[in-house]
Amino acid sequence: MIISTDGLGRDFLVGSRLRRTRVTAVADVTLDVARGEAVGFLGPNGAGKSTTIKMLTGVLVPSAGTARVCGLDPVRERKALARRIGVVFGQRSQLWWDLPLAESFALHGAIHRVPPARHRERLEECVELLDMAAFLATPVRQLSLGQRMRGEVTAALLHSPELLVLDEPTIGLDLASKERLRTFLSAVNARGDVTLLLTTHDLPDVERLCRRVVVIDRGRVLVDDDLATLRRRFAGHRTLVVELVEPAGPLHGLTGVVDVAVEAQGLRQRLEFTGATTAAALIADVARRVEIRDVGVDEPSIEDLVRTLYASS
Structure with missing residues (x-):
């Protein structure tokens, strides 16, 4: 397993010196993520996502339970773990603000002691797939947000990490930049090069990249299942669009x-249906009554699914 936790928890003391209150941010998170998976780690603000990620990357010491990431203890072996993971925070930069983007990449390669040939090969691949050639010589402070985020993802991948943790990687990006990043990350994960752990409020990111979803709220895991199963269990009604x-x-x-x-004017109808029937059976029923030109099925979005989960928790 790339990630394995057992009863992972974290408490914080809040308040003044005279009166402190213990607040539980994460409680009893047990989670296994296999090599090559792409997992969406979802939850509302304050659910415990960032705290969990900080424990997995060795930034925070757990109050309870254990964690292993890439076979290492994130706290005791933090330096060794840093060489085997990549982390991208949508609102924090790991690039040098006043340096050209290419020099930031060179510094990252040196920090991680990446052999020059491997560094060059990985960088050329990222530059081509993310279309960055035109702004490699541009100082980071002059890049657009979309350009900078492409640089952030590249910097996190230059040392060929086994695990890439993405915390809101598309926040604030325009549609074109989001699609470019999603396509790239999907391709990298599909090759089995890297395992993805994605936290986001941009649910189309999850739909595009992840087959499995872990939903956390109030520090506890509500659901851990594959996306297709979650749709069937919680998504409710679907819509058949008939031309x-x-x-x-x-x-x-x-x-x-x-x-x-x-x-x-009656040439298109939207039929909202429940689990009492299937799309195939409904299409057959419609075809017995009218002549069909075309059909399609509108699936509920991940946003609808997560909203249902929160309401039932």
């Missing part, structure tokens, strides 16, 4: 359908 050859009135009375919306 018709000829206009028709609302297609009421179909098994499992709880709402019908008619659009385009």
